[in-house]
Amino acid sequence: EAQVTQNPRYLITVTGKKLTVTCSQNMNHEYMSWYRQDPGLGLRQIYYSMNVEVTDKGDVPEGYKVSRKEKRNFPLILESPSPNQTSLYFCASSRLASGRRTGELFFGEGSRLTVL
């Protein structure tokens, strides 16, 4: 079954304790992206990756890191989490359509993170 898998789905942590949210896709997609969703703000892009070892900042990258060492994995790293990073996080992937543009996005189920 084609899917994007995120872990953990739920996490409560404390300020400053490093954490990683993993994302894996089994569709051989070139493009992967992280979004955070907050009430009233919609989906805001954190980072995206066009292929292995190629990443770029989205609209809200501060406080986050990513890496793309393998095509299927795109982990999101919070080196020193703060309460303003409490949010619902979605990982998404897609093939790159003609013109090297993002195609249909497949989203993971989301990871709800609370930073105390």
Add this chain to the structure above:
Amino acid sequence: QQPVQSPQAVILREGEDAVINCSSSKALYSVHWYRQKHGEAPIFLMILLKGGEQKGHDKISASFNEKKQQSSLYLTASQLSYSGTYFCGTAASGAGSYQLTFGKGTKLSVIP
């Protein structure tokens, strides 16, 4: 910069029609539309590319006016299953632009 969606929320009775608008300040290459039900991940509806195309399936269709940097999503004869939050995502024109930016969403509620 996020595209602007309107309205922010709309309540419909079953069978009524709705239009959701998405407007950007940038020249656009494409517009995506997604629907998200409460507690679930967003689900893809359709992509429209520059060229002023229109797309649709079942009773949901959309148009894209690249000159105005606007897209509209049309829901005809709404069903209870159409309830959810609708997001447009925009990709700017210009070489190498892979960023997809979403609006804040339009909450659609369909009641019996």
